[in-house]
Amino acid sequence: MATTESNKPDWAALEHRYYQGTFKRQPITLVRGEGTRVWDSDGKVYLDFVAGIAVNVLGHCHPAIVKAVQQQVTQLVHVSNLYYSTRQIELAELLGIQSQGMRSFFSNSGAEANEGAMKLARKYGRLHRNGAYEVISMENSFHGRTLATTAATGQASYQATWVPLPDGFKQVPFNDLQAVKTATSAKTVAILVEGVQGEGGIWLASKEFMQGLRQWCDEQNLVLICDEIQAGMGRTGKFFSWEYYNVRPDIVTMAKGLAGGVPIGAMLTDPRTDVFAYGDHGTTFGGNPLACAAGIATIRTILEENLLENATQMGEYWRSKLEALCAKYSFIDSPRGRGLMNAVNVKHSLASIIVQQALAHGLLLNSTAPDILRMIPPLILTRGDIDEAAELLDRTLADVAAMPVAQI
Ligand SMILES: Cc1ncc(COP(=O)(O)O)c(C=O)c1O
Missing domain, CATH: 3.90.1150.10 (Aspartate Aminotransferase, domain 1)
Incomplete structure (x- = not known):
């Protein structure tokens, strides 16, 4: 050694x-x-x-996470998604309450949560927008390191080595509603945005922009995806950063702080875009009892303290x-x-x-x-x-x- x-x-x-x-x-x-x-x-x-x-x-x-993980690890660590699992359902319920009615899908990381969100949007496009599949995201954004989330990330330095990247992604300047409108075509199905750009250097979305995006998505039958992976879980002083804008996205992605350090990701959806059916998506580890026990303890502690x-x-x-x-x-x-x-x-x-x-x-x-x-x-x-x-x-x-x- x-x-x-x-x-x-x-x-x-x-x-x-x-x-x-x-x-x-x-x-x-x-x-x-x-x-x-x-x-x-x-x-x-x-x-x-x-x-x-x-x-x-x-x-x-934090004692709450230590206790939850210690208890869970002696009870049940992993069972797969072939069975109901109490911790997974309890965490999804807590997120359902915080999001006022969204249903969850758990993954292991932020990139995976965003992959799920983009798959869900494509399914929505197939069902409700003539097969539209393209995602418009923002310049200077960051959405992950998988090939699709690299394609969605609006920073050339993350993309250059990996071309050709998957098709169906386009970036426009952040906080520029007109640019989003101009970029929208019959192929567009979703707009992906961070309420506060994190990796990009802490840049806040403007209220006009977020409200304008919501209105544009409603008018054009597009899906609004809010990446809350860094800005969510109370980091901005609200549980979700989009609460500042008085808008409600269709799909929300989370990870990072969700289980206070135990790896987990989540993709939440409003009933309007809740179109995954049996077999559309899956995961071995996502939402396992250990990660979910830590997630429950984290959310409860944020609220209680x-x-x-x-x-x-x-x-x-x-x-x-x-x-x-x-x-x-x-x-x-x-x-x-x-x-x-x-x-x-x-x-x-x-x-x-x-x-x-x-x-x-x-x-x-x-x-x-x-x-x-x-x-x-x-x-x-x-x-x-x-x-x-x-x-x-x-x-x-x-x-x-x-x-x-x-x-x-
Ligand atoms: C806004 C945002 N989205 C997605 C990701 C990717 O998350 P992960 O590294 O868990 O895949 C990050 C990570 O920094 C992020 O800040």
């Missing part, structure tokens, strides 16, 4: 030997978590403003800190976001340098692009956590400000 000078396992060298090289990892190995903190293999503690990329909505090892309200209030407080830091340091600007989904722009492509420097100060941050710093902490965040994070970020930015690269 590869070891370091201090005779500990050299995890970076071992990863390089045994794991495919698709990830650019930060130079720490995380081994333990509790609440808003994680610890690395050297015992150093970090305040976590990444939360497993918007996954750990209840923070790390009033975490939607907390995300709203802590989001406002965090943005006030970001505004102050943007006023202090000339190389960051445009603080923005909703709830606990926030970002700032960074000049001179300094985002990854800031992320690394923050690591040294014990703060986990994430950059979605060389010029964007994203913060997506757990929804259990406190004012004390925010004060501490602002202090750590201030020290980080002071270090970066002293570097020649920030003084261009």
Whole structure:
């Protein structure tokens, strides 16, 4: 086994030997978590403003999730979808209540949930729109890494290597209703949109745009799909980000925070588009008892601990800190976001340098692009956590400000 000078396992060298090289990892190995903190293999503690990329909505090892998983693992882990399963039905019921009447289909990831949504839309097109199959999605969006979700993702950098991509996808500028209308043809069946673009750098859909999309879909008999994979589960301060717009999509996709860290995805549909029949779709693992038990605990805790309200209030407080830091340091600007989904722009492509420097100060941050710093902490965040994070970020930015690269 590869070891370091201090005779500990050299995890970076071992990863390089045994794991495919698709990830650019930060130079720490995380081994333990509790609440808003994680610890690395050297015992150093970090305040976590990444939360497993918007996954750990209840923070790390929340007692409710620990208890639910521990209980479930001694009862039933997996049975397949050949049988009824109590946890699956209970989680679907909770989502049915939150969505006011949608029915669920569970998968294992966000990309899979979006694949299901696009299949469902195509079935709708076959039944109700003369075989229409095309999906219009937004520039700068992100919908996953499978071939179809790569085709739906509106960022050329994710697509270039994989052409030819599946047919039936078109992108238009985000928040441009006229562009959507112009792009719509007899082939179009669905419009796919994030209420807040996440990987794209935390950009909010406008109310006019979302309401306009709803109206356009109604007029043209199109399916409105809202990708809530990052913005859902209370991250923006509402259970679903589309609740801000007073619109209701036909299909909703979820994943990330849905089971607080246990892998799961979900595709929800309104009765209008609930057209899957026996055999149309399936999955081996999707919605298994273990993942669903964690999902039930996560949703109940969000509601019982009033975490939607907390995300709203802590989001406002965090943005006030970001505004102050943007006023202090000339190389960051445009603080923005909703709830606990926030970002700032960074000049001179300094985002990854800031992320690394923050690591040294014990703060986990994430950059979605060389010029964007994203913060997506757990929804259990406190004012004390925010004060501490602002202090750590201030020290980080002071270090970066002293570097020649920030003084261009
Ligand atoms: C909005 C959105 N959709 C889809 C996905 C893909 O989810 P997954 O990585 O679970 O497949 C992501 C992941 O970042 C996302 O942010």
